[in-house]
Amino acid sequence: MPGAPRPAGPPGLSAYVALSQLLGLAALVATGAWLGRYRGGVAWAGGLRANVHPFCMVVAMVFLQGDALLVYRVFRKEAKRSAKVLHALLHGSALLVALVGVAAIFEAHGEKGIAHMYSLHSWCGMAALVLYAVQWLLGFGFFLFPGATFALRGRYKPLHVFGGVALLVLSVAACLLGITEMLLFNIRDSYSQFAPEGVLANTLGLLLVAFGLVVGYILTRDDWKRPPLPEELALSMDFKTLTEGESPSGSQ
Amino acid sequence: MPGAPRPAGPPGLSAYVALSQLLGLAALVATGAWLGRYRGGVAWAGGLRANVHPFCMVVAMVFLQGDALLVYRVFRKEAKRSAKVLHALLHGSALLVALVGVAAIFEAHGEKGIAHMYSLHSWCGMAALVLYAVQWLLGFGFFLFPGATFALRGRYKPLHVFGGVALLVLSVAACLLGITEMLLFNIRDSYSQFAPEGVLANTLGLLLVAFGLVVGYILTRDDWKRPPLPEELALSMDFKTLTEGESPSGSQ
Numbered sequence: 001m002p003g004a005p006r007p008a009g010p011p012g013l014s015a016y017v018a019l020s021q022l023l024g025l026a027a028l029v030a031t032g033a034w035l036g037r038y039r040g041g042v043a044w045a046g047g048l049r050a051n052v053h054p055f056c057m058v059v060a061m062v063f064l065q066g067d068a069l070l071v072y073r074v075f076r077k078e079a080k081r082s083a084k085v086l087h088a089l090l091h092g093s094a095l096l097v098a099l100v101g102v103a104a105i106f107e108a109h110g111e112k113g114i115a116h117m118y119s120l121h122s123w124c125g126m127a128a129l130v131l132y133a134v135q136w137l138l139g140f141g142f143f144l145f146p147g148a149t150f151a152l153r154g155r156y157k158p159l160h161v162f163g164g165v166a167l168l169v170l171s172v173a174a175c176l177l178g179i180t181e182m183l184l185f186n187i188r189d190s191y192s193q194f195a196p197e198g199v200l201a202n203t204l205g206l207l208l209v210a211f212g213l214v215v216g217y218i219l220t221r222d223d224w225k226r227p228p229l230p231e232e233l234a235l236s237m238d239f240k241t242l243t244e245g246e247s248p249s250g251s252q
Numbered sequence: 253m254p255g256a257p258r259p260a261g262p263p264g265l266s267a268y269v270a271l272s273q274l275l276g277l278a279a280l281v282a283t284g285a286w287l288g289r290y291r292g293g294v295a296w297a298g299g300l301r302a303n304v305h306p307f308c309m310v311v312a313m314v315f316l317q318g319d320a321l322l323v324y325r326v327f328r329k330e331a332k333r334s335a336k337v338l339h340a341l342l343h344g345s346a347l348l349v350a351l352v353g354v355a356a357i358f359e360a361h362g363e364k365g366i367a368h369m370y371s372l373h374s375w376c377g378m379a380a381l382v383l384y385a386v387q388w389l390l391g392f393g394f395f396l397f398p399g400a401t402f403a404l405r406g407r408y409k410p411l412h413v414f415g416g417v418a419l420l421v422l423s424v425a426a427c428l429l430g431i432t433e434m435l436l437f438n439i440r441d442s443y444s445q446f447a448p449e450g451v452l453a454n455t456l457g458l459l460l461v462a463f464g465l466v467v468g469y470i471l472t473r474d475d476w477k478r479p480p481l482p483e484e485l486a487l488s489m490d491f492k493t494l495t496e497g498e499s500p501s502g503s504q
Binding site: 114118119120121123158162166169170172173176180181183184185191193194198201202205206209213216217220221222 | 370371373375376418422428429432443446450453454458468469474
């Protein structure tokens with residue numbers, strides 16, 4: 001029934017998506033305020049280069065990554081392939097911004113003669129980034145181009161979905177570790193006196209946790225999953241019947 | 253068919269549960285090794301009281317909490333009410349051990365004149381603990397005693413399940429923050445030289461993450477969920493038909 005009106009999204013979903021965006025934007029504002037007001041700002045020059053790192057990582061590994069995960073819930077009436085391309089583009093952009101953020105901290109460390117990759121923050125963050133790149137490549141190969149057989153897609157998809165949520169959670173955890181490191185390196189003594197910078201950065205941490213919780217809640221609500229559109233259902237049945245294991249495009 | 257043999261667990265579940273226990277035990281050993289070898293041990297006296305905190309929190313908020321979540325997957329052939337009582341007992345024990353751990357750090361801070369609750373670690377950890385206590389009380393009230401109506405249980409259960417996983421994740425994140433704090437307070441300079449204590453504590457962090465990931469994976473695999481036993485299914489249908497909203501005991 002191509003002419004039939006498609007039903008609106010399930011009740012509650014829009015409110016939770018709006019809440020997630022409010023929390024994500026509040027986290028971005030808090031990051032900017034922290035770096036701008038207390039850390040001299042963000043620039044690819046001199047001592048400010050180190051500040052590019054937290055800014056890029058919050059933008060990429062929390063906000064963009066989280067929003068990429070929500071694509072299938074938000075654009076539930078669009079064609080599956082369009083949603084899939086947007087999902088891949090958002091994750092791809094996140095990956096690029098995150099690489100800039102990592103380059104910034106490696107350069108900043110190198111200039112100051114600080115060792116690389118010694119902290120728990122760096123171990124968790126690097127694990128998240130490498131696994132994120134692997135997940136993107138696997139997702140692209142399995143679901144977009146060249147695409148795998150129905151059987152292979154079906155076996156990989158649950159792992160891809162679990163991996164997506166797990167990587168967002170690990171990324172948020174790595175951000176919290178980074179916030180704690182920055183505070184203990186910069187304002188160790190006044191932090192315990194509830195210095196405004198510390199309270200702001202702690203609040204940023206809670207905003208990141210709240211964003212992760214709300215996105216995780218939206219993703220794990222069974223009744224908010226994107227149902228296949230009527231035409232996809234018919235198409236997918238046809239392909240399954242006709243090709244038995246061949247790789248149709250546009251269906252996951 | 254009370255006499256019919258019950259089927260074994262789904263393939264793969266036992267291996268993942270065994271892996272989770274190996275990771276959990278490895279995390280406990282790493283915690284003990286860190287505190288014993290580099291921090292003078294654990295005791296409720298003098299400077300060692302502060303070490304009671306990390307030990308109790310890893311035991312309670314990671315290992316016991318994680319295992320409590322696995323009860324329904326592991327004891328899938330036992331009566332639902334038995335599994336439920338074990339689930340509540342394990343979470344209750346975790347809560348008690350965690351309270352001891354929190355008392356230890358408050359006393360240690362008080363003795364040394366260190367401010368309470370100023371760090372992101374303390375904010376995340378306290379949020380996790382308070383919500384964990386609330387979740388336990390709600391779970392007890394809804395599902396064990398006095399028990400709520402079928403309709404109320406049905407509405408609360410998805411939130412209870414999501415909250416359970418989210419609280420484990422938040423607890424692991426709080427532990428990672430605590431590890432980073434301890435390292436930066438105690439071995440700030442040698443940490444960046446890859447001091448063995450730093451490497452051990454980072455490894456503990458990764459073990460906690462791995463434990464959380466494996467437990468999370470087990471809990472979110474749809475085909476590993478505990479199916480109702482035949483007698484529960486019959487009983488539950490009877491109750492639903494007969495009482496329509498009344499509160500039966502022994503079913504969730």
